[in-house]
Amino acid sequence: MTISLAAHGEALDASASPGKRLAVAADCVACHSTTGGKPFAGGYPLASPMGVIYSTNITPSKTAGIGHYSQADFARAVRDGVTPDGTHLYPAMPYTSYAQMTDSDVAALYQYFMQEVTPVDTPSPKTELAFPFNIRASMLGWNALFHSSKRFEADPGKSEQVNRGDYLVNALGHCDTCHTPRNLLMGAKNDKALSGGSLGAWYAPNITSDKTSGIGAWSSDELVAYLRSGHVEGKAQAAGPMAEAVENSLQYLDENDLKAIAAYLLQTPAVANGERQARHTFGQASDDELSLRGGKPQDNPGWHIFSGTCANCHQANGQGTREYPSLFHNTTTSHRDNLIATIVYGVHREVDGVAIDMPGFGPDALFTDRLDDQQIADVTNYVLSRYGNAELSATAADVAQVRAGGAKAPIAVLAQFGPPTLIALVLLALYWLRARRRRQEA
Known part of the structure; x- marks a missing residue:
């Protein structure tokens, strides 16, 4: 939405x-x-x-x-x-x-x-x-x-531009809220700031300066273009919560602020998540349309769904068009859950008054083919194997989990065992966190 x-x-x-x-x-x-x-x-x-x-x-x-x-x-x-x-x-x-x-x-x-x-006298629903x-x-x-109630303080060792970017990223823009991983109690793991975090059905990727796991291989101009439009050819397209941020906020910031954000991100401490290849570098064009045409659907179900449902816009070889992005060299197709979420929910953002829309194909789709969980898993695996990270794969259960809002956080899982168990484990977590903080202070 x-x-x-x-x-x-x-x-x-x-x-x-x-x-x-x-x-x-x-x-x-x-x-x-x-x-x-x-x-x-x-x-x-x-x-x-x-x-x-x-x-x-x-x-x-x-x-x-x-x-x-x-x-x-x-x-x-x-x-x-x-x-x-x-x-x-x-x-x-x-x-x-x-x-x-x-x-x-x-x-x-x-x-x-x-x-x-303008005042609105209608109360909002109550959270229960x-x-x-x-x-x-x-x-x-x-x-x-x-x-922490500590207010922002400029770092005298950094440029005015980097300090402005720091303020925009970590205070006003609250980018850390989505892009920083969380601990057992849903507190931010600030020692791994901006290294990627779960957002339910979506995943906010690593945006530190690491050249493989993060955005260190991006240029400042590419980052500015992405923040302003949600699109950079050969890199990424914004969907889900990031598309909302572009549509409602980032596209309206002036050029100096966008450059400040880019300058700050490109000098953040690099955090590696273990990837061996930058997520925008996977894949290549495919010739499957010629080699697989006429085959039985059960022999390659993912390709048959792709050919009938996706190729019309993204082209049979996955290279896209001026209006529709390439599926290779695309960060979405190198992340399983974000790829699933994109297929299920689609892509929706409006920039400069122009709507960028890809319809969703999940079971609740209104105007497109309705794909069940297994079909979405099949086409996800096809796209991963041809255009994205072929080391990843999806099952129907993975799709169901994304449609349900993503994996449950540990604290929500613990709550299922009843209040006494949850309270005991939370107290243990609090004790551990307090001890860790004392060690860090020492």
């Missing part, structure tokens, strides 16, 4: 206020609006390992939104995840990143929401998680372990 920023009247022009520009850079509209709904009225369902979390109404409505918030109340909610009545927000709201925001930026953001956003995740007071302990 993508939320068009332009459809909500938020596209930037020269007259846009500083607060509006900050709201776009922070991508507030994506999570706090629904398709067809009023901007910032909340109700967007955020799938989390603990259950569905509904975003809140952040319009200046005094009955359903934040119209009664003082600037101090607003700052505490944005940077510490605590509302005026003491309710703790779940970290699906990226306050752990927004905590770094400067006082002046928080003040400008507050002025924007209070003075420029299962026990023990419904105990919001538990966030006190979580915050003590994983939340």
